[in-house]
Amino acid sequence: MSPPGKAAIQLIGVSKWYGGFQALKGLDLTVAEGERVVVCGPSGSGKSTMIRCINQLERHQKGDIRIHGRALCGEPKQDAPVLRETGMVFQSFNLFPHMTVLENCTFALTWVKQMPQAEAEGIAMAHLERVRIPEQARKYPLQLSGGQQQRVAIARALCMAPRIMLFDEPTSALDPEMIKEVLDVMVELAGTGMTMVVVTHEMGFARTVANRVVFMDQGEIVEQAAPEVFFSAPRYDRTRLFLSQIL
Amino acid sequence: MSDAPLVFTPRPADPPPPSTIGVVGWMRANLFSSLPNAILTFLGGYIFYVVVTTIIDWALVKAVWEAENRRQCLDLVGRSGACWPGVVEWIPNLIYGLYPKDQVWRINIGFLILLAWAVPLWLPRVKSKVAIGLSLVLLYPLLASYFFHGGAQGVVWTALIALGGAAFLWVWLTTLAEMRFGLGFGALVARLAGAADDERARRIGWGALAALYVLALLVVSQLRFVEVPTRVWGGLFLTLVISGIGIAFSLPAGVLLALGRRSQMPLIRVFCVTFIELFRSVPLITILFMFNTMLPLFLPAGVEVNRLLRAIVAVCLFASAYMAEIVRGGLQAIPKGQYEAAAAMGLGFWQSTSLIILPQALRIMIPSIVGNFIGLFKDTTLVSIIGLFDLLSMSRAVGEDTRWLGLFIEPFFFITMIYFVFCFLMSQYSLNLERRLGEGQRR
Numbered sequence: 289m290s291p292p293g294k295a296a297i298q299l300i301g302v303s304k305w306y307g308g309f310q311a312l313k314g315l316d317l318t319v320a321e322g323e324r325v326v327v328c329g330p331s332g333s334g335k336s337t338m339i340r341c342i343n344q345l346e347r348h349q350k351g352d353i354r355i356h357g358r359a360l361c362g363e364p365k366q367d368a369p370v371l372r373e374t375g376m377v378f379q380s381f382n383l384f385p386h387m388t389v390l391e392n393c394t395f396a397l398t399w400v401k402q403m404p405q406a407e408a409e410g411i412a413m414a415h416l417e418r419v420r421i422p423e424q425a426r427k428y429p430l431q432l433s434g435g436q437q438q439r440v441a442i443a444r445a446l447c448m449a450p451r452i453m454l455f456d457e458p459t460s461a462l463d464p465e466m467i468k469e470v471l472d473v474m475v476e477l478a479g480t481g482m483t484m485v486v487v488t489h490e491m492g493f494a495r496t497v498a499n500r501v502v503f504m505d506q507g508e509i510v511e512q513a514a515p516e517v518f519f520s521a522p523r524y525d526r527t528r529l530f531l532s533q534i535l
Numbered sequence: 536m537s538d539a540p541l542v543f544t545p546r547p548a549d550p551p552p553p554s555t556i557g558v559v560g561w562m563r564a565n566l567f568s569s570l571p572n573a574i575l576t577f578l579g580g581y582i583f584y585v586v587v588t589t590i591i592d593w594a595l596v597k598a599v600w601e602a603e604n605r606r607q608c609l610d611l612v613g614r615s616g617a618c619w620p621g622v623v624e625w626i627p628n629l630i631y632g633l634y635p636k637d638q639v640w641r642i643n644i645g646f647l648i649l650l651a652w653a654v655p656l657w658l659p660r661v662k663s664k665v666a667i668g669l670s671l672v673l674l675y676p677l678l679a680s681y682f683f684h685g686g687a688q689g690v691v692w693t694a695l696i697a698l699g700g701a702a703f704l705w706v707w708l709t710t711l712a713e714m715r716f717g718l719g720f721g722a723l724v725a726r727l728a729g730a731a732d733d734e735r736a737r738r739i740g741w742g743a744l745a746a747l748y749v750l751a752l753l754v755v756s757q758l759r760f761v762e763v764p765t766r767v768w769g770g771l772f773l774t775l776v777i778s779g780i781g782i783a784f785s786l787p788a789g790v791l792l793a794l795g796r797r798s799q800m801p802l803i804r805v806f807c808v809t810f811i812e813l814f815r816s817v818p819l820i821t822i823l824f825m826f827n828t829m830l831p832l833f834l835p836a837g838v839e840v841n842r843l844l845r846a847i848v849a850v851c852l853f854a855s856a857y858m859a860e861i862v863r864g865g866l867q868a869i870p871k872g873q874y875e876a877a878a879a880m881g882l883g884f885w886q887s888t889s890l891i892i893l894p895q896a897l898r899i900m901i902p903s904i905v906g907n908f909i910g911l912f913k914d915t916t917l918v919s920i921i922g923l924f925d926l927l928s929m930s931r932a933v934g935e936d937t938r939w940l941g942l943f944i945e946p947f948f949f950i951t952m953i954y955f956v957f958c959f960l961m962s963q964y965s966l967n968l969e970r971r972l973g974e975g976q977r978r
């Protein structure tokens with residue numbers, strides 16, 4: 289299945305080992321610009337590893353990863369400008385607890401992009417408004433609820449103006465009451481045409497937002513399809529079993 | 536059955552039962568919760584009372600405050616009261632050692648400069664606190680050496696001392712500028728000079744710094760202090776010099792060693808591990824002896840490293856090794872997600888380490904770091920063994936004075952108080968710092 293438009297992310301035969309254990313087994317995946325891909329699969333199937341290889345938090349040992357056509361070479365200096373086009377949101381938020389919400393957002397702008405403080409704060413406030421928590425800007429992350437923290441994390445990633453957003457189970461650490469506020473922000477983001485790769489088990493989100501659902505198991509992509517096809521007519525028994533367990 | 540749902544109204548909260556709160560509640564819960572507990576409370580209270588009254592009796596009530604020599608004290612109260620005149624007479628020596636009396640003002644000025652240098656760190660609206668703190672650690676010692684040691688300096692030393700002087704001027708000019716105008720010293724001068732663009736402003740800022748340096752150079756090269764060799768340094772002054780340098784050196788060195796120990800580069804890692812384990816597995820006193828007796832063997836004949844310097848180097852290396860392990864513990868407590876979030880936002884190793892990881896790690900390490908500083912401060916008493924006259928050795932000298940022969944307990948008591956005050960202040964400050972830095976960041 290080849291998506292239309294120019295490729296934002298290309299994985300070509302990507303393999304990754306932890307010691308002797310192969311976590312990714314020659315993955316091939318292309319995500320087009322503006323496409324929204326939801327990745328699902330049982331725990332330990334390599335979803336996180338894949339998404340972390342895309343922004344090089346983990347280095348793959350075999351295969352090629354291209355971001356907007358430019359291959360990652362493994363040299364931090366050379367890859368940095370390419371990787372700056374990706375933003376990442378983690379399951380455990382990973383906000384910086386010693387900085388206020390606003391500082392969390394302006395921090396990389398002033399240190400990595402060398403932007404003047406006032407300009408950075410302007411951008412940060414705009415994104416905090418976008419995730420609907422501008423009034424929390426002066427608080428510290430640990431004074432906020434989980435849902436609020438995750439929305440700050442999304443705003444923080446957006447501040448760096450990435451063209452691709454990666455989400456690794458953004459709602460798995462949240463209480464049920466807070467999942468919706470985070471998903472709403474993500475749905476809105478999808479509306480802006482952002483390229484998104486989202487690891488999640490929120491099948492409602494997959495149905496309404498995704499262009500494509502990718503199902504992984506044991507370090508491989510088992511099958512991928514448009515959501516309506518994926519949910520109504522999965523081709524593999526493994527997929528059916530998985531869906532029957534989570535739906 | 537009606538369709539309208541029941542309305543849930545939460546109950547108002549009750550106050551806690553009176554016997555569980557306030558002084559009475561606290562005493563009940565903590566001092567008299569059971570019979571054994573009550574007995575222990577009374578026993579403890581009794582022991583405390585006896586100890587305190589005995590000490591007060593000896594040190595204040597029965598003490599002698601005026602006497603010519605120890606004989607007179609003994610004739611008056613025997614051994615049941617303290618004999619303070621000997622200690623009072625020796626106070627200048629306990630504090631300054633054998634430093635020439637007419638030069639002691641230099642030490643005082645030196646410490647006043649230290650205080651003045653540190654004051655901006657506590658002032659509001661001062662933004663350059665990091666730079667001021669760094670300059671304090673790196674450049675104040677240069678200026679201090681000029682005051683404390685004095686004597687003729689070569690060209691290099693003069694240049695370095697002037698750097699210290701210029702830094703001090705800069706600290707206060709920047710502090711005033713930031714408190715008054717919200718601009719650093721360089722930026723303020725550029726503003727006043729009407730700099731058109733950033734590039735010019737930067738150049739004018741650097742020009743202003745250069746002017747400060749030239750000014751400092753002029754003063755330093757004109758003013759010359761008599762040399763006071765480190766041989767005669769002693770007392771509290773010497774203790775503060777050794778522990779101050781040890782403290783200032785060990786924290787940054789410990790951070791570097793700890794980072795080195797976690798480095799991916801094998802050479803660096805092996806060096807750091809060896810250094811840390813070597814110095815941590817040998818008592819400080821052995822290291823002091825080694826440096827004192829063996830260092831000269833390794834140096835070419837004729838090169839003389841003074842005794843104080845040898846002690847300082849030994850203390851610094853020893854303290855760094857301990858500090859490195861404390862810092863490593865702190866680094867380990869920071870979740871991996873913090874590194875990952877920093878990396879995902881495009882921060883490099885040094886940026887994420889210094890801006891994300893260390894500030895968090897140092898905060899949780901404050902109690903152990905200050906504990907280490909306190910230990911270091913007290914450990915400097917060991918330098919008396921290699922013939923330096925620190926506070927402890929000075930206090931022993933009192934009892935060897937012919938007029939105060941045998942007066943040992945009183946000077947010991949006195950320096951114990953000095954050590955206590957310093958260590959207590961350090962530990963209180965650390966608690967205070969912890970509380971302030973932890974604001975809003977409790978999990």
Ligand SMILES: Nc1ncnc2c1ncn2[C@@H]1O[C@H](COP(=O)(O)OP(=O)(O)O)[C@@H](O)[C@H]1O
Pocket residue numbers: 306309311329330331332333334335336337338
């Ligand atoms: N740092 C690591 N070291 C060793 N094994 C790992 C590491 N990270 C992940 N793995 C293993 O790789 C496999 C895939 O993990 P992961 O990508 O986290 O799965 P998922 O996100 O789909 O639950 C799992 O079997 C996991 O145990």
Ligand SMILES: [Mg+2]
Pocket residue numbers: 335336337457
């Ligand atoms: Mg995962």
